[in-house]
Amino acid sequence: MGDTSDKVAVVTGGSRGIGRAVSLLLAERGYRVCLSYVANETAAAEVLAAIEARGGRGVAVQCDVAEEKDVVALFEAANRLGRLAALVNNAGIVDVTCRVDAMSAQRLQRMMATNVIGSLLCTREAVRRMSTRHGGRGGAIVNLSSIAAKLGGAGQYVDYAASKGAIDSFTIGLAREVADEGIRVNAVSPGVIDTEIHASGGNPDRARALAPDIPMKRAGRPEEIAAPIAWLLSEEASYMTGTIIDAAGGR
Template sequence: MGKVLVVTGGSRGIGRAVCLLAAERGWTLCLSYVANREAADAVVREIEAKGGRALAVRSDVAVEADIAALFEAADRLGPLGGLVNNAGVVDRAARVEDMTAERLTRMMTTNVVGSFLCAAQAVRRMSTKHGGQGGAIVNLSSVAARLGGPNQYVDYAASKGAIDTFTTGLALEVAAEGIRVNAVAPGLIDTDIHASGGQPDRMARLGPSTPIGRAGTAEEVAAPIVWLLSDEASYTTGTIVTVSGGR
């Protein structure tokens, strides 16, 4: 089997789509989930039914010890070759003056600090400086980083702006060590993260307003992520690929 790919938040939405497509392309999957073990196990079963290898690990990227345990589990599957920093949270629509420190801490810890700590674990394993064989990291950004999320998600947008900067800086830091670092910035994508933010109908309302006339699918985001992980993208690093239907 191929090298091991860690996908955080791999039980649903974009993360699930990445796991399924990457498994088809020969990766061995180590995916994390926080609460829905049934959904995570279903992804594993679907991969195994097609002859692939996968492991689901309960791991909250807001908890440093959980991150360490996730990568230790991945080590048991084989050499690490890739990381997709997909896990993230959104909150209910609010203006900045109504956001609490608790909300902001949760947002930044999960969306930013978690991505940093997962990348650190991956670099220690994949960098030629540390005896690794190289690899690829793909971070999940968002077009919200450019649009700002006014009157709804300025905190989420700011966290994704941090991911853009992180992607550029880390890419330059490890380029000579065999690791490529890129990001994918989705637009309006039809996943259940919107329901978790209190707007289950958000895609039905806003999708038709995009230049392409509809919301995107998780599979349409997974495709460029898996390409960036592949050898076909061997000369691509420090890049943010926008998948937004022209928005």
Template structure:
């Protein structure tokens, strides 16, 4: 499909890992970021190389301003940037809004929102025909939490994903005539480690049966939607956020 470079933030585990693998199979050269999971990152690089693909793991925290241009400069070494998947994000322990601290909110918004904005800017400067680029695609990972609000859980996370939905809509309008499509994917309950990182390792077991399809989704099911949006089959789709939630 392509021999261009795809940047995936937060690519060593979960949805990011599944996207990286599917992208490599589709012919993308994959540059993905990770923060602490070096063993998982190295393992993913080996797996992609075993498939005959090209992958580069870069230690980069999207909450650290200097790490973002460094990630894209590393990707430049693989070739011409053709896509970005803004996947990196954090969640926190369940709390009400009146229990949330400045530190918690700063971490949440810096990682989930500011990092995505800055990564999108780096991608646009490389891909936009206005800047001499050849066009490309950006896919932002949102969440159904943006619509549900996540009361008594993490309204801050939900709000950060609402901001991502607005980024998708607004940026799509800015760059539609510059060869760049911008879309989003809003997962529902997905089998990843993010639930345990928020102190709820049993969350899928508790909530899975409440989903209309009676189960949680898989990271690969989300990756399939992302790869469709990255592909030429989605050539007339921009400014859209695709919900993949089992009906939730």
């Protein structure tokens, strides 16, 4: 996968679920990991302990990616670890099942602020550090989309699906914008993954309930999403940019 010993990876939402799996895998591959978390300091500390137990190095930063000042502080912390080479825009939220005609403006603003604006703000800071245009040495960005961007989320959370559709467009546009500046930009689009995000949307059994409707007849594991993310960040994917990889069990 190449030498990553002097490289730093920022993983947003890195304390639980897919973000946790990504943080651990990148640490195993030699990255110094700067992970963000919103509120669960205990979970973040556990990930750091696991990284250090494997001989890695990392830092956890409390950060709401929808807040510009928090994002700036996150990347300042990453600066202290070394040269930024990778960003995984993983932080995201869902909400309770709801039709569009019952959604409040507050819900919509929160959804877009976290899932879309948060990724844009983090990417802005990453490009400022990675781009050869700004004196950087290049890098790679992976955005977390969702198969919901294609399926639409009708009757459940069209707002979430729309936010991930925006991430798909952002991935393609940014990839073309910085392709000649040493930065590759790709996305992974998970299907139903067995993580705590379903409970945060009021449906902790959602992954199990949807399993029969998935061609592979099971929900995915966080590690099964971390693997393609790590691959896209690696030199093995050196000619890939603007690509969105589905990891959805056939959905």
